[in-house]
Amino acid sequence: MSLLRTFLPYPRAIRAMGFPKEVSGIRGRYLRCREHWANHLERSRSIILQGAERAEQRRKAVILGGGLLHDVPLAELSALFREVVLVDLIHPWSSRWATRHLRNVKRLEADITNTLDATYRVAWDGDKPLPTSEPRLFLDDPEVDFTASVNLLSQLPCMPMDYLKREGAHASVKVEQFARHLISAHLEYLNRLPGKVSLITDMERLKINLMGSIVERRDLFFGLPWPTRGEEWEWKLAPCPEADRSHHYYRRVLGIADWK
Numbered sequence: 001m002s003l004l005r006t007f008l009p010y011p012r013a014i015r016a017m018g019f020p021k022e023v024s025g026i027r028g029r030y031l032r033c034r035e036h037w038a039n040h041l042e043r044s045r046s047i048i049l050q051g052a053e054r055a056e057q058r059r060k061a062v063i064l065g066g067g068l069l070h071d072v073p074l075a076e077l078s079a080l081f082r083e084v085v086l087v088d089l090i091h092p093w094s095s096r097w098a099t100r101h102l103r104n105v106k107r108l109e110a111d112i113t114n115t116l117d118a119t120y121r122v123a124w125d126g127d128k129p130l131p132t133s134e135p136r137l138f139l140d141d142p143e144v145d146f147t148a149s150v151n152l153l154s155q156l157p158c159m160p161m162d163y164l165k166r167e168g169a170h171a172s173v174k175v176e177q178f179a180r181h182l183i184s185a186h187l188e189y190l191n192r193l194p195g196k197v198s199l200i201t202d203m204e205r206l207k208i209n210l211m212g213s214i215v216e217r218r219d220l221f222f223g224l225p226w227p228t229r230g231e232e233w234e235w236k237l238a239p240c241p242e243a244d245r246s247h248h249y250y251r252r253v254l255g256i257a258d259w260k
């Protein structure tokens with residue numbers, strides 16, 4: 001299946017929303033900014049391992065948003081668990097190749113929100129309601145002892161929102177409501193999964209001038225309350241001049257080893 005996937009284009013909704021381009025953009029930025037990202041990646045890996053070690057059994061571990069695997073301690077998880085399942089829309093060749101020796105790692109190409117196709121179908125028609133997100137993956141799999149949602153949550157609404165805005169058929173208030181709904185449906189999904197669950201997510205975008213002052217904050221939860229537990233840190237995502245010649249764009253990140 002995975003070999004077949006390599007030679008097939010991604011489904012239309014995924015291409016139209018620009019996911020493959022986004023993933024190659026993340027790869028390029030990682031290569032340029034990896035020293036600045038090191039602390040964030042290390043802290044993300046540490047939260048995942050803290051969560052994994054709390055699992056009562058070591059059968060199946062699930063990583064939601066594995067993608068390029070920069071922030072996933074995959075070798076350690078592969079040694080701890082009987083099986084590790086990486087879930088993402090896109091499993092780039094670079095990460096497949098780098099981890100080919102880990103025989104108990106599987107990849108599942110799936111939309112965690114279960115809404116992308118439906119969003120694509122109604123995007124041009126403002127009279128049609130935006131879909132309801134009902135994530136179901138692994139809810140009925142009693143062998144799942146650990147799941148980590150890894151730097152994924154704030155990404156769930158991003159590309160669908162941009163696509164809906166480009167199509168312009170749905171009012172922006174409806175699009176923002178949809179973004180909030182995708183975030184709360186994912187958090188609700190994490191509550192319902194079997195086993196231990198870790199969550200790592202950025203919550204806020206910070207625009208910082210060259211004097212080090214924050215000049216703008218953007219709430220990536222669109223007004224939903226941020227979780228108040230866990231550890232917080234800064235991800236130096238795009239230090240100047242990566243995205244802008246006079247500002248850094250950083251993220252405030254939250255890591256919770258035991259979400260439930």
Ligand SMILES: C[S@@+](CC[C@H](N)C(=O)[O-])C[C@H]1O[C@@H](n2cnc3c(N)ncnc32)[C@H](O)[C@@H]1O
Binds near residue numbers: 026152
């Ligand atoms: C910021 S990256 C996460 C970091 C990732 N662990 C890495 O090292 O590249 C966000 C990931 O979420 C995935 N993603 C976004 N929306 C998704 C969805 N609806 N279902 C599954 N994966 C999704 C993207 O393909 C991307 O790999």
